Amino acid sequence: MPETRRKAAVIGGNRIPFARANGAYARASNLDMLTATLDGLAARFGLAGERLGEVVGGAVLKHSRDRDLTREAVLGSSLSPYTPAYDVQQACGTGLETAVLVANKIALGQLDSGVAAGVDTASDAPVALNDDLRRVLMALNGAKTLGARIAALRGLRPGQVVPEIPRNAEPRTGMSMGEHAAQTALEWHVGREEQDELTVASHRNLAAAYDRGFFDDLVTPYLGLTRDQNLRPDSTVEKLAKLKPVFGKGEQATMTAGNSTPLTDGASAVLLGSDQWAAEHRLPVLAHVVDAETAAVDFVHNGDGLLTAPLYAVPRLLERNGLTLQDFDFYEIHEAFASTVLATLEAWEDPAFAKERLGLDAPPGAIDRAKLNVAGSSLATGHPFAATGGRIVATLAKLLHEKGTGRGLISICAAGGQGVVAILEAAR
Amino acid sequence: MSNDTLRDLSQNRLVQRLGVPRIPVLRRYAPGQPLLDGPALVGAVGKGGLADGVRALLADAGVPVAGDEGKVAAAVLDATGARTLDDLAAAREFLTPAVRRLAPSGRLLVLGPVADPDDVEASAVAQGFEGLVRSAGKEVRAGATANLLVVAPDAGADALAPTLRFFLSARSAFVSGQVVRVAAPVGPVEPGDPARPLAGRIAVVTGAARGIGEAIADTLARDGATIVAVDVPAAGDALARVANRTGGTALQLDITAADAPSRLLAHLRERHDRVDVLVHNAGITRDKLLANMDADRWDAVLAVNLRSQLAINEALLADAGVLGDSARIVCISSMSGIAGNRGQTNYAASKAGVIGMVRALAPRLAGLGATINAVAPGFIETAMTAKMPLGTREAGRRVNSLRQGGLPVDVAEAVGWLGQAASAGVTGQVVRVDGQNMLGA
Numbered sequence: 001m002p003e004t005r006r007k008a009a010v011i012g013g014n015r016i017p018f019a020r021a022n023g024a025y026a027r028a029s030n031l032d033m034l035t036a037t038l039d040g041l042a043a044r045f046g047l048a049g050e051r052l053g054e055v056v057g058g059a060v061l062k063h064s065r066d067r068d069l070t071r072e073a074v075l076g077s078s079l080s081p082y083t084p085a086y087d088v089q090q091a092c093g094t095g096l097e098t099a100v101l102v103a104n105k106i107a108l109g110q111l112d113s114g115v116a117a118g119v120d121t122a123s124d125a126p127v128a129l130n131d132d133l134r135r136v137l138m139a140l141n142g143a144k145t146l147g148a149r150i151a152a153l154r155g156l157r158p159g160q161v162v163p164e165i166p167r168n169a170e171p172r173t174g175m176s177m178g179e180h181a182a183q184t185a186l187e188w189h190v191g192r193e194e195q196d197e198l199t200v201a202s203h204r205n206l207a208a209a210y211d212r213g214f215f216d217d218l219v220t221p222y223l224g225l226t227r228d229q230n231l232r233p234d235s236t237v238e239k240l241a242k243l244k245p246v247f248g249k250g251e252q253a254t255m256t257a258g259n260s261t262p263l264t265d266g267a268s269a270v271l272l273g274s275d276q277w278a279a280e281h282r283l284p285v286l287a288h289v290v291d292a293e294t295a296a297v298d299f300v301h302n303g304d305g306l307l308t309a310p311l312y313a314v315p316r317l318l319e320r321n322g323l324t325l326q327d328f329d330f331y332e333i334h335e336a337f338a339s340t341v342l343a344t345l346e347a348w349e350d351p352a353f354a355k356e357r358l359g360l361d362a363p364p365g366a367i368d369r370a371k372l373n374v375a376g377s378s379l380a381t382g383h384p385f386a387a388t389g390g391r392i393v394a395t396l397a398k399l400l401h402e403k404g405t406g407r408g409l410i411s412i413c414a415a416g417g418q419g420v421v422a423i424l425e426a427a428r
Numbered sequence: 429m430s431n432d433t434l435r436d437l438s439q440n441r442l443v444q445r446l447g448v449p450r451i452p453v454l455r456r457y458a459p460g461q462p463l464l465d466g467p468a469l470v471g472a473v474g475k476g477g478l479a480d481g482v483r484a485l486l487a488d489a490g491v492p493v494a495g496d497e498g499k500v501a502a503a504v505l506d507a508t509g510a511r512t513l514d515d516l517a518a519a520r521e522f523l524t525p526a527v528r529r530l531a532p533s534g535r536l537l538v539l540g541p542v543a544d545p546d547d548v549e550a551s552a553v554a555q556g557f558e559g560l561v562r563s564a565g566k567e568v569r570a571g572a573t574a575n576l577l578v579v580a581p582d583a584g585a586d587a588l589a590p591t592l593r594f595f596l597s598a599r600s601a602f603v604s605g606q607v608v609r610v611a612a613p614v615g616p617v618e619p620g621d622p623a624r625p626l627a628g629r630i631a632v633v634t635g636a637a638r639g640i641g642e643a644i645a646d647t648l649a650r651d652g653a654t655i656v657a658v659d660v661p662a663a664g665d666a667l668a669r670v671a672n673r674t675g676g677t678a679l680q681l682d683i684t685a686a687d688a689p690s691r692l693l694a695h696l697r698e699r700h701d702r703v704d705v706l707v708h709n710a711g712i713t714r715d716k717l718l719a720n721m722d723a724d725r726w727d728a729v730l731a732v733n734l735r736s737q738l739a740i741n742e743a744l745l746a747d748a749g750v751l752g753d754s755a756r757i758v759c760i761s762s763m764s765g766i767a768g769n770r771g772q773t774n775y776a777a778s779k780a781g782v783i784g785m786v787r788a789l790a791p792r793l794a795g796l797g798a799t800i801n802a803v804a805p806g807f808i809e810t811a812m813t814a815k816m817p818l819g820t821r822e823a824g825r826r827v828n829s830l831r832q833g834g835l836p837v838d839v840a841e842a843v844g845w846l847g848q849a850a851s852a853g854v855t856g857q858v859v860r861v862d863g864q865n866m867l868g869a
Contacts, residue, residue, distance in 0.1 A: 036665070043657075043668035043678035046699075078672035213661075213687075216680045220664040282699050 007288035008103035009278050010424065011271040013394020014041035016222035017229065018266035018382040021122035024225045025265040030059045030066055033222070033267040034073040034119040040220030041115065041269045042078045045283055051080040053111035056098040058088040059119050060385035063126040070117065092336065093294070093420035094118050095268060095389020096412050100422060102272045103289035112277040116393070118386030119267035133160035170415065172300045177415060178337065182248035182255050184305035185339035188346040192254040195338035196240040199259045199379045202335060206376025207233035214375060218394050230262055230382040259338035264382030268390030285427040286397035290407065292422035293317035299417040307340050309419030310411040311347050315358050317421055325364035329406030330399050331371050332392045335378040336413055344411070375399060388412065393424070400426035431809050432825065435832050451831050452571030454601040455533035457841060459623070459650065463597050466501035467494035469526055473518040474509025478539055481585040482506065485592055489622070500526065502535040502596050507557060508579050510541050511550040523564065532570035535596050540578045558607050565605035565864045566829050573604035580611045587613040587853035593622055594845035602834035603842060605864030613852035615754055615797030625848045627652030630700045630752065632692070634683055635710030637663035639810045640760065642670050643836030644707055644843050649674035651844050653705060656696070658683065683710055683736040689743035693750050704752035705847035708737040708759040715771040726774045733778035734785070741789060748796055754849035755798035759786055760839070761858060763806040767867040783858050790856030799855035803842045806862020809833040828863035
């Protein structure tokens with residue numbers, strides 16, 4: 001067993017521009033997008049034919065045909081077919097979790113290199129057979145005699161032609177993620193205007209990053225798209241103020257299609273490795289993965305907000321690393337909804353929440369908002385669930401590399417009341 | 429099946445009986461192919477002294493010496509010692525029977541003398557060979573070519589070898605009627621492996637996502653180079669395919685950006701330490717008659733086709749540490765830059781400008797052991813020419829000695845030749861890859 005504990009290096013990343021659902025990638029599958037993304041990564045770092053330690057990927061919405069999706073993508077890509085792969089699924093945390101898994105194996109010396117990836121499509125979503133019909137067909141498949149087959153077929157009903165369509169709703173509450181987020185927004189008194197302001201900042205930051213060539217080595221065009229389809233560089237608070245709320249009820253409804261992320265298609269990948277592997281391949285080290293933490297909350301029975309797990313994950317991560325919330329140069333807080341980010345920041349400043357829920361004497365406190373999502377985030381890029389983590393890891397690593405020093409915090413909320421958070425630091 | 433339907437049809441005997449001339453199918457290079465498909469005839473006039481070296485090179489490549497009769501795949505005349513009109517007449521004596529014996533896709537190659545300013549007759553004779561060879565290029569048939577290498581006395585056999593091999597082999601399929609000067613090498617020359625002449629070399633190709641740039645990347649990689657494929661970010665998906673196919677890397681970079689030279693150099697320093705072959709290929713057209721030409725069209729074309737090359741070259745000269753020990757810069761010019769072309773004042777200005785730049789930089793680069801040359805394609809079959817109106821396309825294809833358009837790989841092969849470390853005796857030159865086009869000749 002290797003006697004090692006080393007920090008995994010983030011070498012670089014690649015993603016395809018994110019497309020609005022039923023937009024540019026309407027006819028692309030998860031496998032198509034993930035394969036193209038791995039090919040773009042291979043081209044950027046000269047990995048064609050190279051055997052990597054492992055490729056770890058995943059998708060939130062998956063067809064039954066997408067068994068071992070990531071391995072299939074590797075086989076379809078220019079990476080060596082001798083590169084193993086496996087799939088992970090942790091809702092919107094999938095992309096960051098894959099990076100944590102690869103980084104951990106590198107830290108332990110089990111891997112020298114690996115790719116963390118994620119992909120999702122809302123356009124090519126899995127529409128399944130009606131569950132009643134499926135049971136009839138399974139029974140028919142299992143029937144051994146003609147009589148048993150006829151008996152099974154008697155179970156057919158006209159209503160079974162209606163398919164199972166995946167819903168953006170929590171199985172245990174029946175509420176959509178937006179409705180859940182609206183409850184949290186109400187609880188933390190998050191206003192409409194501040195949500196719209198955060199949204200405008202996201203679009204402006206993303207547009208500025210594109211304009212200065214920041215994404216030249218992070219994005220590879222795909223199917224005619226060269227920038228994220230959801231990006232609106234000319235977005236203003238005035239324009240956003242005209243949108244009608246879509247989540248929440250009555251006067252208190254503040255969440256609109258503008259300050260919520262749209263359904264999105266896309267894929268991302270991050271190349272990680274040991275410092276030695278990077279040096280041997282003459283590849284840059286942009287940043288190191290310091291540590292990561294996951295958390296979950298009881299949104300079913302205990303009244304926790306569905307997307308509030310990072311509120312708990314981050315203080316635990318900070319404590320373990322002897323850091324305060326203010327010890328960061330960049331904060332990458334996933335913008336599932338503008339209100340989610342604002343509620344999170346609000347909660348971290350609240351002494352009562354710190355004492356009662358986090359068990360802390362003092363709240364983590366406020367952050368310098370000028371350091372938040374400086375190259376744009378999900379409100380502008382869109383949010384192909386499992387691809388968001390990879391987008392953020394690569395973006396933050398490059399930001400840290402440009403600055404040359406410091407550290408960044410990643411916080412991603414996920415369905416099922418989960419959250420994945422991580423710390424990166426600039427490579428020296 | 430090629431894009432050239434007429435050429436394909438003309439291979440048919442029935443079509444030939446209708447009086448349609450046969451348009452030759454050119455012999456093109458494939459790895460493992462012999463240098464020549466048959467024996468070679470070697471002769472000499474005057475006291476040149478290169479004939480033995482040529483024979484040795486041919487023997488090395490397994491090419492048999494031609495007897496007194498039968499077809500020859502190549503006829504090489506060492507005329508570097510020719511000084512008088514009698515010598516020129518002796519050259520005719522060798523070439524007349526030789527040209528009769530030339531096989532399809534045969535090679536007529538004359539090694540000519542350098543003009544001697546102190547000897548009027550010798551200077552006239554030296555220039556005379558240009559007229560002789562260019563005319564022969566228009567006479568030879570069935571895909572054969574005729575070219576003149578003006579070889580300086582101090583060129584040396586090793587520095588001459590890659591140029592000899594290029595012009596004898598199928599790599600020069602679409603190069604005819606050209607005059608190339610081989611001078612004393614700009615640095616020490618080590619004979620390379622003729623099968624993989626670019627092994628171990630780092631090659632940057634701009635505009636590598638498609639067309640001629642893509643062929644250059646493929647061809648240099650085939651010959652052993654490690655490819656850094658550069659193109660605008662918007663062409664990144666096609667660029668990634670080229671990079672992965674060639675086992676190289678993709679660098680998405682707008683070469684007209686102010687920081688492009690520094691980003692390119694930083695990338696090369698970080699990933700490769702150096703660049704051995706830099707191919708300035710990226711180019712755009714924005715055609716308009718001069719009377720209607722606006723600043724946007726003018727500036728866009730000049731920025732990509734010339735300004736970016738000037739900026740990158742200057743950056744390399746300012747930071748010569750990135751230039752490899754035997755760096756070769758190859759700039760893609762154009763026939764339009766030599767002959768001019770209606771509707772292309774901007775494009776032709778940029779492409780003629782490239783030639784001026786090459787000539788001006790050659791002496792500066794020679795001090796660093798580096799060379800710079802221009803390759804000027806004529807009518808090349810690309811996605812762009814496939815979209816031309818039929819009449820224009822047909823006319824464009826046929827007005828050269830080989831009566832057909834060239835292929836992107838023909839341009840790429842010329843780049844590969846000039847990119848070799850051993851091609852140290854060729855610098856500051858313009859080589860046309862145009863089948864000896866009538867325009868601008």
